[in-house]
Amino acid sequence: GAVVSQHPSWVICKSGTSVKIECRSLDFQATTMFWYRQFPKQSLMLMATSNEGSKATYEQGVEKDKFLINHASLTLSTLTVTSAHPEDSSFYICSANSANTGELFFGEGSRLTVL
Amino acid sequence: GDSVTQMEGPVTLSEEAFLTINCTYTATGYPSLFWYVQYPGEGLQLLLKATKADDKGSNKGFEATYRKETTSFHLEKGSVQVSDSAVYFCALYRGTNAGKSTFGDGTTLTVKP
Numbered sequence: 001g002a003v004v005s006q007h008p009s010w011v012i013c014k015s016g017t018s019v020k021i022e023c024r025s026l027d028f029q030a031t032t033m034f035w036y037r038q039f040p041k042q043s044l045m046l047m048a049t050s051n052e053g054s055k056a057t058y059e060q061g062v063e064k065d066k067f068l069i070n071h072a073s074l075t076l077s078t079l080t081v082t083s084a085h086p087e088d089s090s091f092y093i094c095s096a097n098s099a100n101t102g103e104l105f106f107g108e109g110s111r112l113t114v115l
Numbered sequence: 116g117d118s119v120t121q122m123e124g125p126v127t128l129s130e131e132a133f134l135t136i137n138c139t140y141t142a143t144g145y146p147s148l149f150w151y152v153q154y155p156g157e158g159l160q161l162l163l164k165a166t167k168a169d170d171k172g173s174n175k176g177f178e179a180t181y182r183k184e185t186t187s188f189h190l191e192k193g194s195v196q197v198s199d200s201a202v203y204f205c206a207l208y209r210g211t212n213a214g215k216s217t218f219g220d221g222t223t224l225t226v227k228p
Contacts, residue, residue: 004158006158032214034215042220042221042223043218043220043221044159044204044218044221046215046218049213093158093159095158095159097216100210100214101147101208102147102164102166102208102209102210102216103149103161103164104149104151104159104161104206104216105161106158106159106160107158108157108158109157109158111156
C-alpha cells in the first residue's frame with residue numbers, strides 16, 4: 001500500500017515556541033491530506049483538510065492562527081503549532097487518500113509535549 | 116450528517132476467545148466502510164474494507180460484512196491473539212463530503228495470555 005511518513009515522531013518544546021510537523025506521501029501524490037488530533041481517550045478529532053496549492057479547510061472550533069497548515073507540494077503537508085502551550089500537548093496524525101477510494105494511509109503520528 | 120457508532124470499550128479477552136466489535140453507521144447513499152487498527156504508539160492502518168452491500172472484508176483472520184439492511188459493519192475474529200491488542204476504528208467514506216471520512220470513537224481491545 002501507499003506510504004505516508006510523519007516527522008518528527010516526538011517533540012518536546014517549551015511553552016511559547018512553535019513546532020512544525022511534516023507529513024509526506026512517499027510513493028504517491030496527495031492533493032488532499034488530513035490532520036487529526038488524538039486525545040488520551042483515543043478518539044480521533046479531524047482538525048483540518050490540507051489542500052495542495054490552496055488554503056486548508058479547518059473544522060469548526062479549530063483555531064486557524066494556532067494551527068497553521070501548508071500544503072506546498074503534492075507530497076508534503078506541514079502543521080505548525082504556533083505559540084504552543086501545555087494544552088496543545090497531544091498526538092497529531094496525518095493521513096492521505098491516494099486515489100479517491102476512501103482508503104486512508106496514515107502517518108506514524110507525532111507526539112507533542114509542551115512544557 | 117454522517118455518523119459512525121462503535122461499541123464502547125475497553126474490551127478485554129483471553130487469548131483464543133471470539134471477538135466481536137459492533138459498528139453501525141448513518142449515511143445517505145452507499146458509503147464504503149472500513150476498519151482501521153492502531154497499535155500502541157503508532158498511526159492507524161487499514162485492517163479491512165468493503166465497498167458495497169453484502170461485501171465481506173477480511174484480513175489477518177478478521178472479518179466484517181457490509182449489511183445495508185441493518186446499517187452495520189461488525190468486526191469479528193474467531194480466535195484472538197495477544198498481538199491483536201490495539202485500538203480499532205470503524206469508518207465510512209461517501210466521496211461527497213469533501214473527501215473526508217467519518218470515524219467512530221474507537222474501541223480498545225486488550226487480549227490477555
